[in-house]
Amino acid sequence: xxxxxxxxxxxxxxxxxxxxxxxxxxxxxxxxxxxxxxxxxxxxxxxxxxxxxxxxxxxxxxxxxxxxxxxxxxxxxxxxxxxxxxxxxxxxxxxxxxxxxxxxxxxxxxxxxxxxxxxxxxxxxxxxxxxxxxxxxxxxxxxxxxxxxxxxxxxxxxxxxxxxxxxxxxxxxxxxxxxxxxxxxxxxxxxxxxxxxxxxxxxxxxxxxxxxxxxxxxxxxxxxxxxxxxxxxxxxxxxxxxxxxxxxxxxxxxxxxxxxxxxxxxxxxxxxxxxxxxxxxxxxxxxxxxxxxxxxxxxxxxxxxxxxxxxxxxxxxxxxxxxxxxxxxxxxxxxxxxxx
Amino acid sequence: xxxxxxxxxxxxxxxxxxxxxxxxxxxxxxxxxxxxxxxxxxxxxxxxxxxxxxxxxxxxxxxxxxxxxxxxxxxxxxxxxxxxxxxxxxxxxxxxxxxxxxxxxxxxxxxxxxxxxxxxxxxxxxxxxxxxxxxxxxxxxxxxxxxxxxxxxxxxxxxxxxxxxxxxxxxxxxxxxxxxxxxxxxxxxxxxxxxxxxxxxxxxxxxxxxxxxxxxxxxxxxxxxxxxxxxxxxxxxxxxxxxxxxxxxxxxxxxxxxxxxxxxxxxxxxxxxxxxxxxxxxxxxxxxxxxxxxxxxxxxxxxxxxxxxxxxxxxxxxxxxxxxxxxxxxxxxxxxxxxxxxxxxxxxxxxxxxxxxxxxxxxxxxxxxxxxxxxxxxxxxxxxxxxxxxxxxxxxxxxxxxxxxxxxxxxxxxxxxxxxxxxxxxxxxxxxxxxxxxxxxxxxxxxxxxxxxxxxxxxx
Numbered sequence: 141x142x143x144x145x146x147x148x149x150x151x152x153x154x155x156x157x158x159x160x161x162x163x164x165x166x167x168x169x170x171x172x173x174x175x176x177x178x179x180x181x182x183x184x185x186x187x188x189x190x191x192x193x194x195x196x197x198x199x200x201x202x203x204x205x206x207x208x209x210x211x212x213x214x215x216x217x218x219x220x221x222x223x224x225x226x227x228x229x230x231x232x233x234x235x236x237x238x239x240x241x242x243x244x245x246x247x248x249x250x251x252x253x254x255x256x257x258x259x260x261x262x263x264x265x266x267x268x269x270x271x272x273x274x275x276x277x278x279x280x281x282x283x284x285x286x287x288x289x290x291x292x293x294x295x296x297x298x299x300x301x302x303x304x305x306x307x308x309x310x311x312x313x314x315x316x317x318x319x320x321x322x323x324x325x326x327x328x329x330x331x332x333x334x335x336x337x338x339x340x341x342x343x344x345x346x347x348x349x350x351x352x353x354x355x356x357x358x359x360x361x362x363x364x365x366x367x368x369x370x371x372x373x374x375x376x377x378x379x380x381x382x383x384x385x386x387x388x389x390x391x392x393x394x395x396x397x398x399x400x401x402x403x404x405x406x407x408x409x410x411x412x413x414x415x416x417x418x419x420x421x422x423x424x425x426x427x428x429x430x431x432x433x434x435x436x437x438x439x440x441x442x443x444x445x446x447x448x449x450x451x452x453x454x455x456x457x458x459x460x461x462x463x464x465x466x467x468x469x470x471x472x473x474x475x476x477x478x479x480x
Numbered sequence: 481x482x483x484x485x486x487x488x489x490x491x492x493x494x495x496x497x498x499x500x501x502x503x504x505x506x507x508x509x510x511x512x513x514x515x516x517x518x519x520x521x522x523x524x525x526x527x528x529x530x531x532x533x534x535x536x537x538x539x540x541x542x543x544x545x546x547x548x549x550x551x552x553x554x555x556x557x558x559x560x561x562x563x564x565x566x567x568x569x570x571x572x573x574x575x576x577x578x579x580x581x582x583x584x585x586x587x588x589x590x591x592x593x594x595x596x597x598x599x600x601x602x603x604x605x606x607x608x609x610x611x612x613x614x615x616x617x618x619x620x621x622x623x624x625x626x627x628x629x630x631x632x633x634x635x636x637x638x639x640x641x642x643x644x645x646x647x648x649x650x651x652x653x654x655x656x657x658x659x660x661x662x663x664x665x666x667x668x669x670x671x672x673x674x675x676x677x678x679x680x681x682x683x684x685x686x687x688x689x690x691x692x693x694x695x696x697x698x699x700x701x702x703x704x705x706x707x708x709x710x711x712x713x714x715x716x717x718x719x720x721x722x723x724x725x726x727x728x729x730x731x732x733x734x735x736x737x738x739x740x741x742x743x744x745x746x747x748x749x750x751x752x753x754x755x756x757x758x759x760x761x762x763x764x765x766x767x768x769x770x771x772x773x774x775x776x777x778x779x780x781x782x783x784x785x786x787x788x789x790x791x792x793x794x795x796x797x798x799x800x801x802x803x804x805x806x807x808x809x810x811x812x813x814x815x816x817x818x819x820x821x822x823x824x825x826x827x828x829x830x831x832x833x834x835x836x837x838x839x840x841x842x843x844x845x846x847x848x849x850x851x852x853x854x855x856x857x858x859x860x861x862x863x864x865x866x867x868x869x870x871x872x873x874x875x876x877x878x879x880x881x882x883x884x885x886x887x888x889x890x891x892x893x894x895x896x897x898x899x900x901x902x903x904x905x906x907x908x909x910x911x912x913x914x915x916x917x918x919x920x921x922x923x924x925x926x927x928x929x930x931x932x933x934x935x936x937x938x939x940x
Binding site: 349350351354355365367368369370371372 | 772773777795797
């Protein structure tokens with residue numbers, strides 16, 4: 141399977157997503173005896189109605205944007221990294237634990253916390269990268285497994301050897317004030333949102349405007365031709381997976397430093413999985429992924445309001461997102477498993 | 481797109497009718513319509529009896545036995561089970577009756593290509609076709625096998641079967657057919673009794689004008705470039721065994737052989753993508769099995785791979801980025817567009833647009849990009865593996881001319897081809913490969929077609 145294959149059916153994918161969101165969403169609402177107009181109205185209103193709600197939508201956008209950008213880098217290199225969840229969790233853990241363990245002065249604390257998360261996520265991405273480069277191990281299975289390992293490993297570390305006395309033993313200690321991200325406009329939104337946007341533009345430039353990006357795309361779009369043109373596929377896979385994991389890890393660190401102010405094993409409600417759909421809907425193009433993140437961020441934040449205002453269970457949103465993932469990613473996972 | 485447009489064609493029982501035309505002229509589509517695999521928008525096909533079709537690429541199930549392949553879906557039954565004895569006997573009788581000797585119990589994967597072709601033929605003959613369509617039937621046969629194949633086909637015709645052979649090999653048309661129809665751009669442009677025409681006339685009709693002449697061969701001083709001693713290599717199922725030869729700067733060395741005789745292993749070993757043992761010395765220093773493709777490129781060794789769609793091009797990319805591939809580091813992004821325009825100009829790539837997506841280009845234009853970017857890097861050694869496969873005569877002549885010009889300018893060229901005519905037209909020396917071994921060497925002046933054909937078939 142080539143990266144080009146992942147990107148071929150962009151238009152059809154958008155149609156599928158719209159049908160799933162509005163079609164399945166409407167059916168689910170009707171089953172709950174709620175008019176879809178009222179239900180979707182509550183969802184939109186809950187996502188964009190007030191300053192606080194807009195901020196929450198953009199926070200969800202940010203939390204999806206980081207892992208989705210990471211996923212896109214791996215996918216563009218032809219690597220089906222579905223381990224963003226694990227990479228994000230590892231990044232969050234490293235940020236939370238180090239930030240609480242080593243309080244640094246203000247101007248160093250935040251960079252250290254974010255760098256720790258980036259590094260940890262990068263390492264977690266590099267592991268399947270090395271397995272792929274050295275042993276041609278299928279990265280789908282490796283990354284999927286490492287998700288579970290990451291969650292169980294951090295749970296073990298937090299409750300066991302690296303315990304810091306956080307609440308009910310499933311958290312690290314609190315981050316000092318200096319290590320927390322500054323809030324914007326007096327809302328929950330932090331400048332992690334701005335960082336994610338800048339990152340999207342930088343990644344777009346890396347992919348389209350550098351020789352490294354050229355080699356990465358060649359490896360993804362036509363590996364045999366790339367190999368014969370002197371591109372080292374193993375090295376490219378390792379770099380792409382490390383970079384991919386690092387970006388997801390950075391995302392985990394911003395959740396810890398921006399919202400939770402500690403690492404908690406329930407840090408992510410599946411951002412790393414939803415981000416697969418976000419990356420595919422965004423056609424693996426960093427700028428379109430920004431747009432897709434806003435749309436999915438809206439579903440995430442509006443779902444709660446929909447439950448409160450219209451009485452539609454917020455699980456309807458999970459249902460829709462789950463179906464989108466199956467529709468967009470399922471076929472590709474099967475193709476990827478067959479190709480190795 | 482209209483692949484075939486308003487074609488009238490009539491096959492007579494007892495006649496071998498050749499259908500010729502360039503790639504994309506609509507021959508295979510016409511055959512598929514006649515067979516019933518493709519629906520025509522307008523017009524009709526009428527046949528008395530069953531129509532059979534033998535594909536260019538065998539459609540056999542490798543893991544099954546001969547009788548299982550021949551009788552697939554038509555197995556004689558005894559109750560719920562297949563009557564194996566009756567099946568075996570039916571295949572044996574069929575093969576005896578047509579003089580196509582083959583063991584009904586042999587596993588297809590163990591058979592050489594010539595025998596596989598017989599199995600394909602038997603499968604169609606079991607249906608007792610009154611019309612038999614053969615699509616490029618000799619593509620993977622040795623010259624000697626080709627003669628015996630057409631003897632069989634001639635016998636079939638004498639029994640009253642109407643036979644149509646789709647081919648691009650004009651020598652076979654002249655030698656074996658009674659009637660020939662020429663197609664160009666989806667239309668029939670000429671129809672002759674074979675006895676009343678010539679290969680030259682047919683070629684002109686296929687191209688729609690004069691066949692372009694090749695570049696002149698300048699006399700150049702040659703110098704040692706690549707020395708190969710005892711090279712053994714493997715790439716997938718392709719195996720090369722103990723090859724010793726040299727390629728000098730300023731000459732084209734042709735490697736003549738039938739597909740599947742070790743050519744891929746040879747090409748891949750030189751490209752740096754297949755492991756090898758033996759001694760390779762290039763411009764005075766050794767090449768190692770551990771070399772990366774990048775290090776081969778850096779030393780001026782460029783390979784035009786056999787499969788341009790997978791091994792050479794990124795089909796979803798535009799012309800500009802494809803022209804850069806392989807030189808993308810040394811050129812730098814800013815120079816990609818200029819490099820693309822040079823190749824487009826020198827190789828007459830159509831459309832002449834660096835932003836055109838390569839997948840949308842014809843095979844000939846795709847190949848011009850591959851050959852163009854290869855020669856634009858001023859290589860010392862060019863390994864050209866089937867550089868004109870599946871492209872039209874005009875594009876093929878252009879590619880061959882550019883290879884000759886590279887030779888004239890002092891490059892060494894190793895031309896690996898399944899088309900003897902291509903090798904005879906361009907090579908200074910001819911090496912013959914069979915069963916993974918180099919079995920003969922001929923200077924241009926001493927080329928002996930009959931001898932080369934026999935060597936290719938493995939008859940030393």
